[in-house]
Amino acid sequence: MIVHQAAFEGKAPLLKGNLHTHTTRSDAISSPETVIGQYAAMGYDFLALTDHRLYNYQNFAPESGLLILPGMELDANLPGPGCHCVHLVSLGPEKERGNRFEQDQAFESLSVSSAQEALPLVRAIEEAGNLPIFCHPEWSGNTAQEILSLPDISLMEIWNSGCVVENGLDAHAAYWDEVLCAGRRMYGVASDDGHHPYQNGLGFVKVRAEKTPSAILDALRRGAFYASCGPEIYDFYLEDDKAVLFCSPVEVIRFRHFRVPYVERRGNGIMGHQTAPVKGTNYIRAEVMDAQGRMAWTNPLFLDEKYWQRAKK
Ligand SMILES: [Zn+2]
Ligand SMILES: [Zn+2]
Secondary structure, eight states, rough: EEEOOOSSSSOOOOOEEESOOOTTTTOOOOOOOHHHHHHHHHSSSSEEOOOTTTOOOOOOOGGGGGOOOOOOEEEEEOOSSOEEEEEEEEEEEOGTTTTTOOOOOOOOEEEEESSSHHHHHHHHHHTTOOOEEEOOTTTTTHHHHHHTTTTTTEEEEEEHHHHHHHHHOOOOOHHHHHHHHOOOOEEEEEEOOOOGGTTTSSSSEEEESSHHHHHHHHHTTTTEEEEESOOOOOEEEEETTEEEEEEEEEEEEEEEEEEEEEEEEEEEEEEEEEEEEOOOOSSSEEEOOOOOEEEEEEEOOOOHHHHHHHHHH
């Protein structure tokens, strides 16, 4: 029996998109028109303009052919020296599909004494029919426990181009493993969060969906996507007692479960690998790195009781 990770099921196209973008509507240097044009020229299918505390549906450059996914970024500041906060991207469907936020609706920054107290932000996002994404935990000075203290979050950034380029912070995926190991079904997103043109186009998602906001949102909720900075993932599935990955030519393929040493294959232009998940682990995910050092990450395959019973036979 073969169980595919949701990104590799069904006939819908794999759309390329960026879920976290800034423009002159908040603190970035390029206008919405310029940013949309830049992503369209790079071959993206969709883009969310997630300026700080300012909701957007509008396609400022409709001739680009790019689909705009409605969204914004909200934040809550936490006490303590240095940077300590919770940032959440909010992504929603079309207005007529139940999105309760308005174009240009503005929000305040919250001040809270613990990450858990940012829960009203998560609730406000959900009650408006939107999907929250926990942003850049390493940049925000978060712990994995802070992510886990927000019960309904099921997507988080594991790569944020702005944080990597500006701050050298590329360890967001480490938080992901800790959260997954604690039993949370969490999907990993790569996004740009660009404030300058040179930060745009470095990290993206490939989503298995038709090209409408509600279809993309539904696929994100189901984990029907993968995250990448370049390499393509062709398939990731469980077959009997093995996890199997196929991808574009890369130099490194790793399978990861937290607290189990990872399985790695290295080679020139390798395009696949397989492994038997270690008994008792609750998920397995794969990541790859190409000759330019660019990564891609599958979402996890969750290994529940049923899986382990089947694998025993
Ligand atoms: Zn942020
Ligand atoms: Zn941002």
